[in-house]
Amino acid sequence: MSQTDRSKPLPTLSFEFFxxxxxxxxxxxxxxxxxxxAAFDPDYCSVTYGAGGSTRQGTxxxxxxxxxxxxxxVPHLSIGGSTDAALLExxxxxxxxxxxxxxxxxxDQPSGDASRPVYAKDLVERLQQHxxxxxxxxxxxxPEVHPDASCAAKDMIHFSAKVSAGAxxxxxxxxxxxxxxxFFLDRCAKAGLSIPVTAGIMPITNVEALQRFSAKAGADIxxxxxxxxxxxxxDEKGLIDYGVEVVTKLCERLLEMGAPGLHFYTLNRWGASxxxxxxxxxxxx
Ligand code: FAD
Numbered sequence: 001m002s003q004t005d006r007s008k009p010l011p012t013l014s015f016e017f018f019x020x021x022x023x024x025x026x027x028x029x030x031x032x033x034x035x036x037x038a039a040f041d042p043d044y045c046s047v048t049y050g051a052g053g054s055t056r057q058g059t060x061x062x063x064x065x066x067x068x069x070x071x072x073x074v075p076h077l078s079i080g081g082s083t084d085a086a087l088l089e090x091x092x093x094x095x096x097x098x099x100x101x102x103x104x105x106x107x108d109q110p111s112g113d114a115s116r117p118v119y120a121k122d123l124v125e126r127l128q129q130h131x132x133x134x135x136x137x138x139x140x141x142x143p144e145v146h147p148d149a150s151c152a153a154k155d156m157i158h159f160s161a162k163v164s165a166g167a168x169x170x171x172x173x174x175x176x177x178x179x180x181x182x183f184f185l186d187r188c189a190k191a192g193l194s195i196p197v198t199a200g201i202m203p204i205t206n207v208e209a210l211q212r213f214s215a216k217a218g219a220d221i222x223x224x225x226x227x228x229x230x231x232x233x234x235d236e237k238g239l240i241d242y243g244v245e246v247v248t249k250l251c252e253r254l255l256e257m258g259a260p261g262l263h264f265y266t267l268n269r270w271g272a273s274x275x276x277x278x279x280x281x282x283x284x285x
Contacts, residue, residue: 012198012261013040013282014074014171017268018048019058026065029268034071036270039284040277043261044072044101051108052081056090067098074138075099078107079118087123088130101136102127103171104162121162128166139163141170141197143184144177147218156187169195171263173217174202176225176246178253185258198261199254203272204243207233244272248279255280 015037020029034045047062049055059075066073075094079087094102104127106120124137139162142155149155159170175181181199188197202219204210207229214221221229225246232239251262262280264273278284 010282011255011259012043012196013277014042014044014046014198014261014263015266015273016046016048016263017062017266019050019055019062020268021058026062029062030065030069033266033268033270034066034069036274037264037266037277038069038071040274040282041285042072044074046074046076046103046263049076049078049105049107051078053078053107054081056082060090060093063094063099064097073099074101074103076103076105077123078105078120079123080107084126087126091127091131091135095131095134099135101138103138103140104167105140119158121158121165124162124165124167136169137167138169138171139167141172141184142218143172143175143180144218144220146173152187156191159188160191160193163193163195167195169198171198172200174200174219174265176222176250177220178250178257180220181254181259182257196260198263199251199259200263200265201247201251201273201276202265203247203269203276204229205240205267205269205272207239209267240272244275244279247272248276251276251280 017029017034020026022028038045045066047059047066049059063073063075077087077091091102104120104123106118106123120139124139127135127137139159141159145152145155149158172181172184185197188194202210202213211221213219228242229239232242254262264276266273
């Protein structure tokens with residue numbers, strides 16, 4: 001889609017933020033990156049939930065601040081580290097302050113935990129049981145297959161179980177190979193799944209950080225991209241310009257392939273995400 005192609009409806013747009021650690025971090029984030037990206041009138045901004053519930057209060061604070069600023073806010077939530085009562089207390093609070101959509105995750109499996117393994121499906125089931133049809137429940141999807149899964153077919157069975165439990169939309173892990181997304185949609189269709197699968201988009205702004213995240217998340221950096229990024233090892237501006245070009249083309253391809261929305265992993269920064277959105281024809285207020 002280009003600036004001039006205004007005939008097609010725009011896909012949904014969302015931006016992901018993490019809760020800042022500093023005391024005045026929320027106010028700074030709202031005045032800075034959130035304000036810049038909210039200008040694109042996104043469908044919502046989501047707020048991550050630290051592994052094992054480590055940012056429970058921070059997530060809640062940022063969700064509240066976004067709602068107070070009239071920005072639709074979607075909390076991420078994982079079971080990890082919380083008792084059932086504590087989890088439901090948080091969800092009850094979200095319901096009372098007007099949250100309507102929650103991204104349900106397993107989170108990272110605590111290492112050395114001998115108890116029964118938990119999965120995101122368990123959280124979806126629990127929320128459907130306590131709040132039947134109240135929240136729109138979204139889940140994570142992995143076009144390149146979740147790193148813990150032994151094969152794509154088993155991963156699809158587990159993804160499908162989340163949908164059967166009541167998830168009505170999904171957001172993908174980021175990827176740079178659009179064909180992975182296409183094959184994932186094919187696998188969904190073969191499994192009889194038709195929920196919208198929004199593409200997760202990671203702008204490229206820092207090679208080392210991207211390599212670190214990707215190793216942890218099991219996201220592939222294709223050789224052509226790794227070698228191209230290496231050209232800009234000591235040229236930050238060059239890397240960002242190149243990254244904006246590559247990720248804009250990726251988004252254009254994903255939209256051609258039928259992606260219903262784009263979800264930007266902003267890492268609390270606005271520069272690259274806003275340039276990509278502008279390139280794609282999203283208008284600022
Ligand atoms: P699940 O859907 O439970 O799947 C995890 C693994 O278990 C997969 O390999 C799956 O195939 C397998 N599995 C599922 N069910 C079964 C079963 N019954 N038997 C055997 N295997 C099974 N992490 C955070 O900590 N905080 C966040 O805020 C956060 N936000 C994210 C946002 C997005 C859009 C995405 C894509 C990921 C996010 N993550 C976050 C990362 C996520 O928590 C990890 O990828 C985690 O390892 C898996 O979470 P899940 O919800 O996909 O798990």
